[in-house]
Amino acid sequence: xxxxxxxxxxxxxxxxxxxxxxxxxxxxxxxxxxxxxxxxxxxxxxxxxxxxxxxxxxxxxxxxxxxxxxxxxxxxxxxxxxxxxxxxxxxxxxxxxxxxxxxxxxxxxxxxxxxxxxxxxxxxxxxxxxxxxxxxxxxxxxxxxxxxxxxxxxxxxxxxxxxxxxxxxxxxxxxxxxxxxxxxxxxxxxxxxxxxxxxxxxxxxxxxxxxxxxxxxxxxxxxxxxxxxxxxxxxxxxxxxxxxxxxxxxxxxxxxxxxxxxxxxxxxxxxxxxxxxxxxxxxxx
Numbered sequence: 001x002x003x004x005x006x007x008x009x010x011x012x013x014x015x016x017x018x019x020x021x022x023x024x025x026x027x028x029x030x031x032x033x034x035x036x037x038x039x040x041x042x043x044x045x046x047x048x049x050x051x052x053x054x055x056x057x058x059x060x061x062x063x064x065x066x067x068x069x070x071x072x073x074x075x076x077x078x079x080x081x082x083x084x085x086x087x088x089x090x091x092x093x094x095x096x097x098x099x100x101x102x103x104x105x106x107x108x109x110x111x112x113x114x115x116x117x118x119x120x121x122x123x124x125x126x127x128x129x130x131x132x133x134x135x136x137x138x139x140x141x142x143x144x145x146x147x148x149x150x151x152x153x154x155x156x157x158x159x160x161x162x163x164x165x166x167x168x169x170x171x172x173x174x175x176x177x178x179x180x181x182x183x184x185x186x187x188x189x190x191x192x193x194x195x196x197x198x199x200x201x202x203x204x205x206x207x208x209x210x211x212x213x214x215x216x217x218x219x220x221x222x223x224x225x226x227x228x229x230x231x232x233x234x235x236x237x238x239x240x241x242x243x244x245x246x247x248x249x250x251x252x253x254x255x256x257x258x259x260x261x262x263x264x265x266x267x268x269x270x271x272x273x274x275x276x277x278x279x280x281x282x283x284x285x
Contacts, residue, residue, distance in 0.1 A: 108157025
């Protein structure tokens, strides 16, 4: 079997930096507290817990003067203020590209525009983006059907969740262009997302089977799977090597592998090695 791993599969730079900061802080202080999972991957969270990174649900659970790490997806303003009042050591692991979205949405609000965020309802990143808007409640739109339900606006500013699929964004924009007279759109889909989406589209077409590695809580991983399934019915999402089924690979020549932005390198290596084991077993049968 020919196994092709998508270039840049797995950790994006924002997630890699956040995870490294968690390990470094835990080593320096003995422990570090994270308000919610640092990334949407259970294996990464479990590995970090062993190293001293502890997940808490609110800042009351963080001991006085302890380090608290704000995760890659962004953190609401009131939590920042509470952490400062409690004199906690704040470790900001917010992705720089998410910080840029916060900056852009504030500029759009200064122009007195109705803010529309294209993204998943309740997603941590979307919640933090919406929290930057202070004058008028932002509108969150996740699909073209929701966009159709909006009334008309004279002025609106639009940003998107960084991991949105370009196809979904374009479909929503087609609707909003008919709803808003003066519309300003800032394309805030991050470059690693655009690149990974394009690569999985190509791999899915050229391979006999497509494997996407990532947590089912990861919006990024689920979008990669959607793109693969649309182009190759033999596409499967797995969280790790234990989810692979041997029969998937019978008489398969080309295997494509991609992984969500929250998937560490070692999980990709384990999946590749398990597929190679299947191949050896087939050859010995």
